[in-house]
Amino acid sequence: MLVGHLGVSVLTHRYLKADLVPVVVAGVIPDVVDKALCQGLNLTPSGRMWGHTLLGLAVSTVIVRLLWGRQTAWSWAVGYLGHLVADIGGDVPWLYPFVHYDFEPSPGFWEILWRKLQNPVEIALELALLGWAAWTVRTPQRISTKTPVPSVNVEIHEGI
Ligand SMILES: [Zn+2]
Numbered sequence: 001m002l003v004g005h006l007g008v009s010v011l012t013h014r015y016l017k018a019d020l021v022p023v024v025v026a027g028v029i030p031d032v033v034d035k036a037l038c039q040g041l042n043l044t045p046s047g048r049m050w051g052h053t054l055l056g057l058a059v060s061t062v063i064v065r066l067l068w069g070r071q072t073a074w075s076w077a078v079g080y081l082g083h084l085v086a087d088i089g090g091d092v093p094w095l096y097p098f099v100h101y102d103f104e105p106s107p108g109f110w111e112i113l114w115r116k117l118q119n120p121v122e123i124a125l126e127l128a129l130l131g132w133a134a135w136t137v138r139t140p141q142r143i144s145t146k147t148p149v150p151s152v153n154v155e156i157h158e159g160i
Helices: 002-015 020-040 054-068 070-089 109-117 120-138
Strands: none
Touching (some): 002 020
C-alpha cells in the first residue's frame, strides 16, 4: 500500500544515501503504472504486471541513467527494488514476460482498499514504517568524528 511504500522509500533515502525525489517516485511508480493499466484503463488483467518486473526495473533505470545520471539512477533503482521487495507478501511477477505467470483477475480499486482496511496488522506495520521514516527525517545524522575540521590559514605579516 502507498503508505508502506513511502516509508520504505524514505528509509532508503536515509540509510542508502539515495536522493529523495527519485527514490520516492520509483518507490510508487510500479503501482502507479500497473494500477492505471489494470484498474484505470482495463488493459491488463492484474494490478501487478509490467511495473512489477525486473525488466521494468532495468529498463526504467537505464532511461533514468541516460536522462539524469548515475546518482539519480542509483536512487531510482533502489527505490524501485524496495517497492518490489515490499510487495513480496503477494504475487510479484519478477521475471515476466520471460516466465509464465497465471495472473488472477484483479479486483477493483475500492475492493482492494476495503481488503487492506480489514487487515489491522498490515495497516499497523505500514504506519510503523512511515513513523520510523518520519522520525529518521527529523533526527539529524551523526557527524563522523573522522570528518576533517576546516582550517583557516592566517598569514601574519610583520608591519613596517
Ligand atoms: Zn506494488
